[in-house]
Amino acid sequence: MTESLQTLTARLSAATKAATTEITDLRQRIATAQQALETARTALVPMEEFEARVRRVVQDAAAHWLDQHGRSLVYGLGQVERPDLRGVKYGAELLTWGAFCAAQPDAAVTRVLDLARQVPYEAGSSSADRPALLKQLARELATLEAAEEAAIDVAQAAGLTIAHRPEVTTRRADETRRRELEAERVAHRQQRQAALDAAYVPRTRLVNLDVPSRTTRSAYIESSGRVR
Amino acid sequence: MTAPASVLTSELPALSVALPLLFRTLAGTAPDGRLAISGRSQQGVGQVQMYLPVQLIEDGWIPAPVLERLEEDLWSLQVALAVRDTDTVGRVHVLHALVASWSYARVYRNERGQEGGSGSHHVWPIERLEAAIATAEGFAVPPTLLIRAAGRITALWALSAPIDVGDRAQQDAALARLRRLAAVLGADVPGEDLGLEDLDVILPGSLTREPEADIAVALVADPSCRYDLAQIDAALEAPAPSPSRTVRATKRSAPQPEQVTP
Numbered sequence: 001m002t003e004s005l006q007t008l009t010a011r012l013s014a015a016t017k018a019a020t021t022e023i024t025d026l027r028q029r030i031a032t033a034q035q036a037l038e039t040a041r042t043a044l045v046p047m048e049e050f051e052a053r054v055r056r057v058v059q060d061a062a063a064h065w066l067d068q069h070g071r072s073l074v075y076g077l078g079q080v081e082r083p084d085l086r087g088v089k090y091g092a093e094l095l096t097w098g099a100f101c102a103a104q105p106d107a108a109v110t111r112v113l114d115l116a117r118q119v120p121y122e123a124g125s126s127s128a129d130r131p132a133l134l135k136q137l138a139r140e141l142a143t144l145e146a147a148e149e150a151a152i153d154v155a156q157a158a159g160l161t162i163a164h165r166p167e168v169t170t171r172r173a174d175e176t177r178r179r180e181l182e183a184e185r186v187a188h189r190q191q192r193q194a195a196l197d198a199a200y201v202p203r204t205r206l207v208n209l210d211v212p213s214r215t216t217r218s219a220y221i222e223s224s225g226r227v228r
Numbered sequence: 229m230t231a232p233a234s235v236l237t238s239e240l241p242a243l244s245v246a247l248p249l250l251f252r253t254l255a256g257t258a259p260d261g262r263l264a265i266s267g268r269s270q271q272g273v274g275q276v277q278m279y280l281p282v283q284l285i286e287d288g289w290i291p292a293p294v295l296e297r298l299e300e301d302l303w304s305l306q307v308a309l310a311v312r313d314t315d316t317v318g319r320v321h322v323l324h325a326l327v328a329s330w331s332y333a334r335v336y337r338n339e340r341g342q343e344g345g346s347g348s349h350h351v352w353p354i355e356r357l358e359a360a361i362a363t364a365e366g367f368a369v370p371p372t373l374l375i376r377a378a379g380r381i382t383a384l385w386a387l388s389a390p391i392d393v394g395d396r397a398q399q400d401a402a403l404a405r406l407r408r409l410a411a412v413l414g415a416d417v418p419g420e421d422l423g424l425e426d427l428d429v430i431l432p433g434s435l436t437r438e439p440e441a442d443i444a445v446a447l448v449a450d451p452s453c454r455y456d457l458a459q460i461d462a463a464l465e466a467p468a469p470s471p472s473r474t475v476r477a478t479k480r481s482a483p484q485p486e487q488v489t490p
Contacts (some may be wrong), residue, residue, distance in 0.1 A: 193244040193290055196298055200243045200433050200443075 019155045023162060024207060026148040030165075033141040038135050043124020050121075058101045058108045065098030243298070244372065245431045246446030250431065251284030253372055253386040254307060255282040262312045264425075265294065267305035267434065274301070280295065294407075294429060302435040303441075306428040314369060320424045323391040323402055325372070327429060328415040329382040330360035357381060361447065362371045363413050368463035372453040377430045378442030383415075384429060384469060386454045399424050412464050 085091045101108045262279035273398035297303045364383040371383035410417040431475045432446035
């Protein structure tokens, strides 16, 4: 008898340990997957894409400057009488980033890239590939989370005391509250409709039935078409 | 004089049945569009002109804006027959139901058969009202909804597929069909000066003010009555229904009298 109890205890202990190990392993994998997802979300674009962005920014700045000040520059200095730079704010505008981009776009690009290369740069996937990657990582994370949640439900049903992750507890509480609120809303609406129905019947009687000559509830309908 | 017992004990469709059915009938299952609702409060200090998005119409529920109005006062409310566009104010674009209505004025009558004098008073022409109801009910396609308000009986037929009325030609065709329906049933034929946007239906439970104060009542609310246009057109081709009580035959299932075996 004692021996069989010891065997049973040993088996239960082993099962508990196996369940706990499995859940711990799942949680570690969830943490890894969350980290991978976050890394993929925040990683920088590859350097080639970064360079293309720099070129585009320089082009935009140049185009904007020329659009705003280009004509003022040539019409200010190109006049026959009183040539000046009033149109470009007495020349100060010529020292701006936009003017530099418009005058020497390659130099502007080189300057920005030289600055960027002095900062640590860890590139991830390209912006074109990023949405698919994020979707795949999110799907893997969701699968792991669902497996962990189900494993804990099974363990709890078997009598093991293992708490769900805080986000699961919060989500389940929110869902329960949402269902309660929906049930309350439906009950309240039913109550209002029932009150309206209750008020409607006396009104119809008051108007239609109290004065017999105004009764228009059809005897035909009352008799389901069998009035003679 | 007392009213007949059958009248006093009759079961009218509840508002929570009639109104959701009315809105579902008018809105159909259109993915978008709006129903135009207009009206004013009993006390005359409140007026409402609103568009109810059809997405807000749920089976079995009185739409919340309408429920609120009916809770706060005896509103006089009408809902337009045709569904309006969402992006164009006031433009009708689809029709999910056909309508016919019979209007009456009260008559000055002495119920003892004397002309004028003592005992004479204004009464509704009950026989004509009953005849209109019988005509609608006796039609080859019984109406989905039958509403009685002061001086008017309105019958509504739900269509299983909507009619597009986005352009002028389609609107004219729909109006022609409504005029034909009214003519066959002996109802009020919509005038040539009326457009589809002018046709509306009074909401059961709301107040009529003209020709006098009264509560609109749903007499029949039968969601199983939903028809193809072909069925309606075939019914229009059939011999005109007679309001005579001797020939009317209901299409609705009626409780059968108990069979007594000796």
